[in-house]
Amino acid sequence: MHSGNHPAYQKVLYEMQNKYNIPILFSELGWFPQKGHIYFDSEGTNYNSSIAKKTFEELTGHKYIDNKKYLKNNSNVILIALQLENDMNMIQASPYFNSNFEFIETIINSVPKKYKILIKPHPLDHNAH
Numbered sequence: 001m002h003s004g005n006h007p008a009y010q011k012v013l014y015e016m017q018n019k020y021n022i023p024i025l026f027s028e029l030g031w032f033p034q035k036g037h038i039y040f041d042s043e044g045t046n047y048n049s050s051i052a053k054k055t056f057e058e059l060t061g062h063k064y065i066d067n068k069k070y071l072k073n074n075s076n077v078i079l080i081a082l083q084l085e086n087d088m089n090m091i092q093a094s095p096y097f098n099s100n101f102e103f104i105e106t107i108i109n110s111v112p113k114k115y116k117i118l119i120k121p122h123p124l125d126h127n128a129h
Contacts, residue, residue: 002027003045005088047093080107081120 004013004026016022028045030037043050057063082100083090090097097103104119111117 001025003088005045005048005092007092046089076114077116077118078107078111079118079120080104082122082125084122084125087122 001009001013001024003009004024013024016024024042026041026043026045026049028039028041028049030039039045041049041051043053046052051059080103082103085100090100094103097106108117
């Protein structure tokens with residue numbers, strides 16, 4: 001099943017798994033920088049994927065000490081890579097923002113003025129301005 005996170009799929013997923021005992025394999029298209037790849041996961045995609053449940057140490061092999069060790073920004077440039085507003089990551093996994101505009105506004109108001117902020121619209125967003 002591609003993605004599978006949309007609320008419209010939940011009833012059929014439930015029935016496939018619980019009523020008919022049909023195993024499900026989820027797929028997701030890769031974009032940056034892995035465009036052209038398809039990922040498969042038995043637990044789901046995006047925030048429901050098996051990788052989303054892993055700890056920082058499981059993913060990197062490093063213990064998490066503080067974010068300064070891993071998230072240095074010596075260039076004073078911050079890149080905001082936007083998602084499509086109708087993407088399930090925005091709808092279900094982003095409880096703090098209802099739109100890209102709200103997200104951008106929060107970042108701009110939270111970041112010290114010394115930083116240059118670059119905003120990259122999603123490549124499939126034909127409404128970005």
